[in-house]
């Protein structure tokens with residue numbers, strides 16, 4: 887799902903713009919807050935989600 891304008895900064899709730907950034911390897915797009923400069927990269931944000939390792943345990 888693509889979010890358009892109307893995104894709000896998670897820190898200050900300010901207006902954000904979708905901008906292009908250059909990484910060492912390639913280009914990527916991320917949201918940048920016009921107010922505080924917070925950068926929210928959708929990809930990074932997704933990678934930040936804690937992974938819960940499901941350990942299989944034999945019960946019994």
Ligand SMILES: [Zn+2]
Pocket residue numbers: 895896897898899900919920921922923924
């Ligand atoms: Zn902000």
